[in-house]
Amino acid sequence: MKAVKNNSVYFPDKEQEDLLGVLDEIFYFLIQHFAETIMEETEHIISRMNISDTLAERIFPQLVWWTTFCSPIGSEKITIFQHYLQLNKHRFENKGSFTQDVLVSWLSLNPGFYHVLECESESDRVFIFKDVFGGDTKIVRINQRIFLTPKRGEIITGLLIPMGNATYITQGGLFHIPEELAQKVLRKIIPYFKKHAISTDYDFNPQLYPSLAMITLNMMEKVYEK
Template sequence: MAVEQKVISIQEKLKDLAFEEIGEIFNFSSVYYGVYLLGLVNDFIETEQIPEEIASALVPHLISWVVFSHRLSDEKKSIFEFYLDSPKYKSRMKPKVHTLISEWKYALPGVYNIEGFLGERVLVLKDIILMKERLVGVYNEIYHLPKESDLLIGYLLPAGDSTYFPIIDFFHIPAVHKKQAAYRIIEFYNKAETTDHEFFVRYYPKLLSIISSVIK
């Protein structure tokens, strides 16, 4: 039992160290790519006609996509991948933490049904597009407990022990809009002639736009 508790303690410490790196990633993005990020945000709001009251909640999710998935103009890398190559990356010399954080290059956003709660900050989620179930622990300081009937959208990062955690708090789609949002998202997905990975890399802003049009 003592050995098992020690293993759990080490894994939790690894998660904590990895989660702390998220703030550094966004600081790096702001300092070196702030103007670029702002341009994409403004284009998204204007092109998709996102109302101000909805934009304030959706824009952080757009920024997460830009940082972790969007390929920069004339480049084949995301901002996150540039961060991993930069001197600012603090966990390079911590092999176990680095191994975990490196896996985030393959993370994708998703739209999730809540299958159940194992605690206020432990959820079982199922992606309505990829139909994959995830056990999720929430570490974020800002966290609004969703209702079980909500549809959630956001990024889940692997935590190294077959569990996941969100980059930022989820965006909640309430039950009154859930059916229509899910239908339109899946309809759009089925019409896209791409791989699953490429779909999210290319079309995640469009999913955010669909959600905005449903709930506004």
């Protein structure tokens, strides 16, 4: 599916501004109530990777978001985001269908891998990414103040969060795979996904992301060692 330009990605409307506030709340919620769980989960994943501290620091933000939105925890086996929704259900019941639909879409998030196709704004904050597994293109706005600019030809991995109107944002620390390594990484992660996926739809396989990230990082570590 081809991405269609939409002014809301450049100038968020009131409902999207409210959703940005929800994302801030989720971050503070996980820090306040699940900081220890987050650290244990991410450290466990990183401990299985034979990578440098530098690469570990670079992938850490995406593992935090994966743990928050994708990894069931505790005896209830629900995600941190689901815990947040349960505690704040009363606040969202009277919200409009736009907000409710977006929040429901966040229940099926999964960090992905994307080709960087082009930049779509003078601010260098809006980009077109193409999903390496599904082939869909996405209009993405990078939301943090300081960030490494994606370059055409790179592959980016990280969590893209739907904001309605066919637009997405990122909340922090996209991981960049340089163009010279892109095809080598794809030749490893695509067959791994096909072999281990429980659904042909990438989004329904969040359990695979740590392994796909590990394959990617181990390949990059070998290059950096030379």
